[in-house]
Amino acid sequence: MxxxxxxxxxxxxxxxxxxxxxxxxxxxxxxxxxxxxxxxxxxxxxxxxxxxxxxxxxxxxxxxxxxxxxxxxxxxxxxxxxxxxxxxxxxxxxxxxxxxxxxxxxxxxxxxxxxxxxxxxxxxxxxxxxxxxxxxxxxxxxxxxxxxxxxxxxxxxxxxxxxxxxxQGTMRARVTTRGRRAHSARSWKGENAIHKAAALLDRLNAYDAREVVVDGCAYREGLNAVFIGGGVAGNVVPDECWVEVNYRFAPDRDEAAAEAHLREVFDGFDFAVTDSAPSxxxxxxxxxxxxxxxxxxxxxxxxxxxxxxxxxxxxxxxxxxxxxxxxxxxxxxxxxxxxxxxxxxxxxxxxxxxxxx
CATH class of the missing domain: 3.40.630.10 (Zn peptidases)
Structure with a gap:
């Protein structure tokens, strides 16, 4: 020792x-x-x-x-x-x-x-x-x-x-897109979940992070993709793709308000919080x-x-x-x-x- x-x-x-x-x-x-x-x-x-x-x-x-x-x-x-x-x-x-x-x-x-x-x-x-x-x-x-x-x-x-x-508070969430599997040689018979994730990434690219002053201190928020995954095999159209996002939120929001905001941002996608800590x-x-x-x-x-x-x-x-x-x-x-x-x-x-x- x-x-x-x-x-x-x-x-x-x-x-x-x-x-x-x-x-x-x-x-x-x-x-x-x-x-x-x-x-x-x-x-x-x-x-x-x-x-x-x-x-x-x-x-x-x-x-x-x-x-x-x-x-x-x-x-x-x-x-x-x-x-x-x-x-x-x-x-x-x-x-x-x-x-x-x-x-x-x-x-x-x-x-x-x-x-x-x-x-x-x-x-x-x-x-x-x-x-x-x-x-x-x-x-x-x-x-x-x-x-x-x-x-x-x-x-x-x-x-x-x-x-x-x-x-800042921090919240991680997994946002999932879903499709339908098919042989990649007949891809029109399926729906590619990875391709559907493009719309999700577009939302992240367009996201306008808040800048907030709380009790004389200036906080800038951030929302970013930190992991992405999906795929079945090299000859299969995938039926699922997920993106893990990390939201850093200013202390004028609690965890409930942060989750509500993310659900609004990702409306239309499957969404689940995976980890959270308060501001x-x-x-x-x-x-x-x-x-x-x-x-x-x-x-x-x-x-x-x-x-x-x-x-x-x-x-x-x-x-x-x-x-x-x-x-x-x-x-x-x-x-x-x-x-x-x-x-x-x-x-x-x-x-x-x-x-x-």
């Missing part, structure tokens, strides 16, 4: 690299969860609970407020970018941006801050990068919501050191969020993407995204993080949880 030494835990840069060099593609987080659990277990002031490959640690200091710091442990699959390599002030490799540099900051705060001004909770969870039903934070929200209780939450997703508020409004009118924005430099923007701030929102907990990684590098082969960004975000978080306002 990888051991995270006291020296590594005391340095957010070294800790980022150590976490990135533990493989943890979604569904294979046991090793990294073991390492984090062992590190947290050495800290007497923390109460630690493990549920599967998700960990929650809490202080019980009797403070008036509780703040949650959360980060996922998993990554997308390896793409010739593991293990890490250091080039000057840039750390390259899988997970450096999304989001082990942020997760490392939560672990660093847990390991080094003995007297925070808030009680602190920390969530390190699995399966964020895959379907919602396997998401560790989602499972806790349903089965052990008391472990996530807090007055405010900071999700350490990549934001390049700027507070990103709220998030989250910015919530910057909440004093807890406003206080953190001020501590992090006062600037903010919309989160273009889905994150687990939506999980906290469903529990009534205001939450924002904040982390050192560049969101534009998430899931890319050339993923990387700048060391000065890690240190700057570490300074902001440390000041927020220790300095009296």
């Amino acid at each position: 990888t051991v995270l030494s006291e020296a590594v835990l005391a340095d957010p840069v070294a800790l980022t690299r150590a976490l990135c060099d533990i493989p943890s593609v979604s569904g294979d987080e046991a090793a990294i969860c073991d390492a984090v659990e062992a590190a947290l277990g050495r800290i007497e002031r923390l109460k630690v609970e493990r549920v599967g490959n998700t960990l929650v640690a809490r202080t019980e200091l009797g403070r008036e407020r509780r703040v949650m710091l959360a980060g996922h442990l998993d990554t997308v699959p390896v793409n010739d970018n593991f293990p890490t390599r250091l080039d000057g002030d840039v750390l390259w490799g899988l997970g450096t941006s999304d989001m082990k540099s942020g997760t490392a900051l939560a672990l660093w705060i847990a390991a080094t801050v003995a007297e925070p001004k808030f009680d602190l909770s920390f969530a390190f969870y699995d399966c964020e990068e895959i379907e919602a039903e396997r998401n560790g934070l989602n499972r806790l929200a349903k089965s052990r919501p008391e472990l996530l209780a807090a007055d405010f939450a900071i999700l350490l997703e990549p934001t390049y050191g700027l507070v990103e508020a709220g998030c 989250c409004r910015p919530g910057l009118d909440r004093p807890e969020a406003a206080e953190f924005v001020a501590a992090a430099g006062g600037e903010f923007r919309a989160k273009l993407g889905w994150t687990d701030v939506a999980r906290f929102a469903t529990l009534g907990i205001p939450a924002v995204n904040f982390g050192p990684g560049d969101p534009n590098l998430a899931h890319k082969q050339d993923e990387r993080v700048e060391l000065p960004r890690i240190r700057a975000c570490a300074d902001s978080l440390l000041a927020y949880v220790t300095e009296e306002s």
